[in-house]
Structure formats: structure tokens, C-alpha cells
Amino acid sequence: MDRAPGLSVRLRLTLSYAGFIMLAGVLLLAVVWVFVLRHLPAYTNVSGGVLVRSFLLRDFASAAGTVMVFLLAFGLLGGWILAGRMLAPLTRITDATRLATNGSLSHRIQLPGRKDEFRELADAFDMMLVRLEAHVTEQQRFAANASHELRTPLAISKTLIDVARTDPHHDTGELLDRLHAVNTRAIDLTEALLVLSRANHRSFTREHVDLSLMAEEATETLLPLAEKRGVTLETSGDIAHTIGSQALLLQLATNLVHNAIVHNRPEGTVWVNTGVRAGTVVLTVENTGVKLTPELTATLTEPFQRGTERIHAGHGGVGLGLAIVKTITQAHDGTLTLTPRPAGGIRVTVELPAVSPHTVTAGAWRG
Numbered sequence: 338m339d340r341a342p343g344l345s346v347r348l349r350l351t352l353s354y355a356g357f358i359m360l361a362g363v364l365l366l367a368v369v370w371v372f373v374l375r376h377l378p379a380y381t382n383v384s385g386g387v388l389v390r391s392f393l394l395r396d397f398a399s400a401a402g403t404v405m406v407f408l409l410a411f412g413l414l415g416g417w418i419l420a421g422r423m424l425a426p427l428t429r430i431t432d433a434t435r436l437a438t439n440g441s442l443s444h445r446i447q448l449p450g451r452k453d454e455f456r457e458l459a460d461a462f463d464m465m466l467v468r469l470e471a472h473v474t475e476q477q478r479f480a481a482n483a484s485h486e487l488r489t490p491l492a493i494s495k496t497l498i499d500v501a502r503t504d505p506h507h508d509t510g511e512l513l514d515r516l517h518a519v520n521t522r523a524i525d526l527t528e529a530l531l532v533l534s535r536a537n538h539r540s541f542t543r544e545h546v547d548l549s550l551m552a553e554e555a556t557e558t559l560l561p562l563a564e565k566r567g568v569t570l571e572t573s574g575d576i577a578h579t580i581g582s583q584a585l586l587l588q589l590a591t592n593l594v595h596n597a598i599v600h601n602r603p604e605g606t607v608w609v610n611t612g613v614r615a616g617t618v619v620l621t622v623e624n625t626g627v628k629l630t631p632e633l634t635a636t637l638t639e640p641f642q643r644g645t646e647r648i649h650a651g652h653g654g655v656g657l658g659l660a661i662v663k664t665i666t667q668a669h670d671g672t673l674t675l676t677p678r679p680a681g682g683i684r685v686t687v688e689l690p691a692v693s694p695h696t697v698t699a700g701a702w703r704g
Contacts, residue, residue, distance in 0.1 A: 346420075346427075347417070347421060347424055350419075350420035350424070351416035354412055354415065354419065354420065355409060355413045357412070358408050358409075358411065358415075359405065359408055359409055359412060362404060362405055363405070366404070366405075369397075426448050426456070426459060427455060429446055429459070430455075430458060430459055430462060433445070433466075434462070437466060442466055442470035443470060444466070445463045446462060446463055447459075447463065448460070490519045490522050490523040490526075494519050494520065497512055497515055497516055497519070498516075526657070530657070532588060532661055536661065536667075536668045537664055537668070541585060541668075543580050543581055543582065544580070544582070544583060545578065545692070546578070546580065546581050546582075546586050547577060548577035548578075548586060548590075548611050548618050548620055548689065549575065549576050549577050549611040551586045551589070552574070552594075552609050552611050552620055555587065555591040555593075555594045555609075556572050556594055556609055558591065559591065559594050562599075566601070566603070567603055567604045567605075568598050568601050568604070569605070569607070570594075570598075570606075570607050570609065571606060571608050572610070574609075574611030574612050575611060575612050577611045577612065577613055577618035577620070577691070578618065578691060578692050578693065579618050579669070579689045579690060579691060579692055580669075580690070580692050581689065582665075585665045585669075586665070586669070588661065588665065589620075589661070589665045589666065589687065590620065590622075592658040592659070592662050593622040593662060593685055593687070594607065594609060596622075596658050597609075597624035600683075601625060601682070602626055602627065602681070602682075605624060605626065606624065606625050607623070607624045607625075608623050609622050613691055614691075616690065616691055617671075617688045618689050618690075618691045619689075620686070620689075621684065622684075622685045623678060623684035623685065624682040624683065625678075625680070625682045626681055626682040626683065627682070628680075628681045629677040629681075629682075629683055630677065634677045634683060635675070637683075638659045638660055638663040638673065638675065639660060662685070662687070666689070669690070670689070670690055671687060671689035672687075673685070673687055674686040674688075
């Protein structure tokens with residue numbers, strides 16, 4: 338935004354301080370005039386002669402002028418120094434802002450001293466820089482990982498096509514099957530990225546959702562996969578009303594149940610439960626997979642992170658399942674908790690704000 342040049346804040350504070358000093362001096366001289374000099378007689382006998390009031394007034398006026406000049410100089414100099422000291426923290430904040438504008442997010446103000454308005458502003462700015470730097474770093478890492486993941490199926494497709502061109506007698510059916518599998522993975526990855534972006538921007542319609550129905554639909558959809566892998570699905574729980582996107586919450590439940598099935602041990606079990614706590618609705622999904630350390634568990638919600646035995650033939654996923662779950666949960670103002678089970682496997686708990694079905698109004702609103 339272009340602005341016309343104007344006086345600096347320091348100069349304005351200096352002029353204000355000097356003006357206040359001048360005003361105080363004028364008021365003091367006025368008090369002396371009104372309550373002292375005005376009541377002097379025309380002639381006053383003093384030792385050594387007679388003092389004439391007119392001479393006293395003339396001397397007073399000359400001294401008053403000198404005092405006013407001194408007060409003006411003192412006000413300007415003192416005001417300039419004081420304004421500089423008071424605005425020094427603001428200068429540091431401005432310098433840090435310019436550095437951040439130029440892309441340097443690692444700089445911190447770290448303003449010393451006791452708490453006041455400037456230090457509160459500096460601390461808030463430092464906290465903003467911390468979060469912004471973490472967000473930018475996460476986005477850069479995500480973009481690099483996404484580029485790598487998208488490049489892989491494209492490179493495989495190119496290799497398969499090159500093989501087909503150089504070897505016309507190659508089995509066409511096998512080539513088409515492999516190309517179909519690679520393209521399917523690329524499509525799944527692209528769709529997952531779109532879901533992640535949509536949830537990140539909270540650009541979805543909010544409506545009344547029963548989380549227990551989302552969990553039930555997800556388990557029914559994935560039941561054939563569980564039977565194929567010899568995994569037992571057990572569902573239970575209560576009605577859990579919340580507000581959000583039905584499509585995204587169904588995606589959340591589906592991702593959790595899918596992960597619990599494909600990252601399970603043979604003939605394992607998956608438990609899906611919904612419930613209501615104080616002010617929240619809870620979806621819990623846990624399985625009987627391999628033992629996980631707390632350190633590894635903490636990384637599983639990062640994009641494209643795969644833990645021990647997290648890749649299985651035909652159902653390796655794209656490494657975004659729990660990242661999508663985390664983003665959808667945050668977009669619905671909820672919390673996601675991952676806890677390794679002592680006997681093996683993991684327990685994933687999603688908590689979302691609860692609502693009463695009687696508070697739901699007709700229609701939906703934008704998030």
C-alpha cells in the first residue's frame with residue numbers, strides 16, 4: 338500500500354513532549370504573573386532606594402523569554418532522546434518484520450526486559466514466526482515428498498512403455514496389468530492430495546453427522562478386505578453427534594479402519610468403537626499389529642511416513658492415510674491421539690466437539 342510521506346513517530350513524540358513542556362512553562366509564568374507580580378504596588382521601598390514595578394515587570398519579561406527558549410531546547414532534546422529510547426523495541430520489531438518479509442523466518446526478536454505492551458507484541462511476533470517457520474518447513478517437506486511419490490509411478494509407466502516399444506513380443510496383457518496398477522496408485526495419490534488440500538483449507542459444507550454411522554459404513558465397506566486378510570472386525574458404541582463434513586468424516590473413519598486391517602497380523606482383530614464424553618464424541622480404532630515404539634508412533638501422522646511392515650502387496654497405500662486423518666480432525670476442531678498397544682498394534686482415538694441433535698438447524702453452512 339503506497340502512502341504519502343509524513344513525520345516520523347519519533348519526531349511527533351518529540352514535538353509533543355516539547356509542546357507539553359512549553360505549555361507547562363507558560364502556565365507557570367502565568368501563575369507567577371497573576372498571583373505575585375500583578376499585586377505589587379507601583380513603587381516599593383527597598384534598601385538602597387525605590388523599586389519601580391515597571392522595571393520589575395520588564396526584567397521578568399526578559400527572564401521569562403530566556404526561560405521559554407531554554408524550555409523549548411530542553412523539550413526538543415529531551416523529547417528526542419526519550420522518544421528514541423521508548424521506540425527502540427518498535428525498531429527491533431520492524432527490522433524483524435522486514436527480515437521475515439524477505440524470507441528469513443529463523444530470526445527472533447527476543448526483546449529483553451519486563452513485561453509491557455512492546456514486549457507482549459514482540460513475544461507474539463516471535464510465536465507467529467515459530468509457527469510460520471514450522472508451517473513453511475512442513476509444506477516444503479510435503480511438496481518434496483509429494484513430488485517424489487508422484488514421480489515414481491510416472492517413471493515406472495515410462496519404463497514399461499519403453500520396454501513395450503523395444504520388445505514388441507512382450508506379453509501385452511501383463512504390461513497392461515502393470516500399467517493399470519501403477520496408474521491406479523497415481524490416481525489414488527492424487528485424490529488423497531486433493532482430500533488433504535480440501536481439509537487443510539476447511540472449504541467444506543458443515544452439517545449434522547452421526548459419527549457412529551460413519552464408522553459403521555466404513556466397516557461394512559471394508560469387510561470384504563478384512564475377510565480376505567483373515568482379520569476380524571468388531572464394532573460397538575453409542576450414537577455420536579457432531580458437526581462437520583459427512584464426506585470427510587467418512588473418509589476419516591475409512592482410513593482408520595483400512596489402516597487397522599492392512600497393518601495387522603494374520604488372523605488379527607480390529608476394534609471400532611464410538612462414544613460420548615464430556616463435550617466430545619470419540620471414535621476409537623485399534624488393532625493387533627506388530628509392536629510399535631512411542632517414537633515411531635509419533636511420526637505416523639506425517640505425510641508419506643510408513644512404519645514397520647506398513648507396506649503390503651496390493652494395499653500399500655500412498656503414505657497419506659493418517660496424515661489425512663490428522664488434517665480432517667484438525668479441520669473439525671478435534672484432537673487425534675495415537676497410542677501403541679503393549680501387546681502389539683496401535684490405538685487411534687479421534688475426539689470431536691459433540692452437539693445435541695436438538696440444536697441442529699435446517700440447512701448447512703460454510704466452514
